[in-house]
Amino acid sequence: MxxxxxxxxxxxxxxxxxxxxxxxxxxxxxxxxxxxxxxxxxxxxxxxxxxxxxxxxxxxxxxxxxSKLGPIQRQQPLTGEPEQVLREFAQTLIDETGSDPDHLALVRLMIGESSRFPQLAQTFLRHFLKPGLEVISEYLKEQPQLQIDDPEATARVFVGGLIHYVMVDKIIEGGEVVPLRRDRIIEAAIALLLS
Amino acid sequence: MxxxxxxxxxxxxxxxxxxxxxxxxxxxxxxxxxxxxxxxxxxxxxxxxxxxxxxxxxxxxxxxxxSKLGPIQRQQPLTGEPEQVLREFAQTLIDETGSDPDHLALVRLMIGESSRFPQLAQTFLRHFLKPGLEVISEYLKEQPQLQIDDPEATARVFVGGLIHYVMVDKIIEGGEVVPLRRDRIIEAAIALLLS
DNA sequence: GTCTATACACTGATAGAC
DNA sequence: GTCTATCAGTGTATAGAC
Missing domain, CATH: 1.10.10.60 (Homeodomain-like)
Known part of the structure; x- marks a missing residue:
């Protein structure tokens, strides 16, 4: 009709x-x-x-x-060598969330309005953060040689460190104040998990 | 007059x-x-x-x-056993930034307006984030036994992981979506640096 | 320096024609 | 379902008295 x-x-x-x-x-x-x-x-x-x-x-x-699935959300469970798996995960997370202007603007908006529209923030977390945390958390649980006591909390530090980098560098454009190249934060985050 | x-x-x-x-x-x-x-x-x-x-x-x-110095900004250079120093730093960061409603609201505002008032975001980073990064970064440089290749990037992951936790839990109040107790994130972050 | 009063554009929202 | 026209209220900003 x-x-x-x-x-x-x-x-x-x-x-x-x-x-x-x-x-x-x-x-x-x-x-x-x-x-x-x-x-x-x-x-x-x-x-x-x-x-x-x-x-x-x-x-x-x-x-x-x-409509927009998070870059992580559509991922299959992770498999392979930790160093390579973690590097690819970190690169994907930083590049895909950091290079989409609409996504960056939405994060700004979501945080700025989070006290007046709390449900929007929760929707956002459910769709973008939670799936990424879960996939990394599951992977860490399957890697006993890494000797990680608390995979969930560790995943949160790992992912949180990366997201915080994107927030400072891309969302509030503070790269001049605390400059740091993308690869250095990725390698540092990986090194923490592998050592 | x-x-x-x-x-x-x-x-x-x-x-x-x-x-x-x-x-x-x-x-x-x-x-x-x-x-x-x-x-x-x-x-x-x-x-x-x-x-x-x-x-x-x-x-x-x-x-x-x-007017408000960051909780970290007024700190002296860190000294002592890594585990205790890092735990106290992490606790202070999370508790002081996470329990001040004005500070939380200012972060929401700063991020929400960062595209329209970029200087404000930079001022904020200079006063609150940068001093904390520097004090931890310096401390890590003085601890060769931790075998940290890139202290600056590592400090950024450590501090970023903690700040991201506060942002999710307190700033956008997403504690229900991805719940995690304060002590678990602190211990997980410390364990990454010590192992 | 500070106030009252006001200019004038724009706001969210709706009534009523088609 | 969609439009034009319009409402009552509020927005930033200022003029002029004191």
Missing amino acids: TSEREASGKHDRILEGAMQEFLQRGYAGTSMDRVASTAGVSKATIYSHFGDKEGLFKALVQQFAQ | TSEREASGKHDRILEGAMQEFLQRGYAGTSMDRVASTAGVSKATIYSHFGDKEGLFKALVQQFAQ
Whole structure:
């Protein structure tokens, strides 16, 4: 039916336009006028689809979290030599989260609004952080020669150290204040686990 | 002079009121009307002191960064047994940054606005992150028996892992999604450095 | 320096025509 | 379902009195 196709088209165009605006200007900084203009629809159409500004925002972030699987989430269980497995995992994590401008902007937004939209932060963690922690944690459990007492906590330090690097370097662009090349943090993190 | 004393009093009251509002509502979510009301002055007074909203915001964050020294920044160079030194450092970092609501709110704000106010993020890193990295980095350099090839990068993984824990648990309150007790992350981080 | 009063644009949201 | 037109309220910022 024509009405269904058109409705769905507008629905998605609104979400795309809203995404651009929210990622660039933040929640409070985004106006519904501008979202309407960017999406090429009238404000009334937005309100009929999403109720209000908060409804639009929540719909948008959930859609993002569900559409874009985390780079780690789609990974199979890890197998192979620890040094190579860990290096590839670390490189993938840093490169894929650090080179996607939309992802970086979403992290900024999610953290900035986490006190006003706590569910969004939780959705984000469930989709992006938790799967990566689990896959590394499982791998460490299967490597008794590494002598790791607490694989879950160790995975958290390992992944956390890498994510913190991306946050400082890419999300808040603090690379000038505490400069450090990508490969040095990767090798240091691996060395800690292997020694 | 009376005029000086009074001007200074209002100046500080405005900064304090603005701090409350910005930390709670974000930059765009804060209105100058509300700042004026919270500070107990008129809007015109704020504009005469700080020019515009952006000027007020910048003055505020710089004042915060300069007044509150990071818990690590005021520390002397570390000395003693590695296990005890590292444990105390980690506990201090997690407890002091994780239990100060203003500090947590400032991190949320700083990250959320980092693309629109990059200097604020840099100021923050210079005052809070860099000193901690340096003190740990220096300590690791003086412990050859730990066999750490790259003390700076290793310090970054160690500190980053701890800060990431605080960010997930306290800043975005994701403790339910990826629960982990404070002591487990501390012991896991220490074990990585000692093994 | 500080206030009151106000200018003037823009905000989120809706009514009513089609 | 979608639009145009519009509402009441609030936003930043300033003029002018004291």
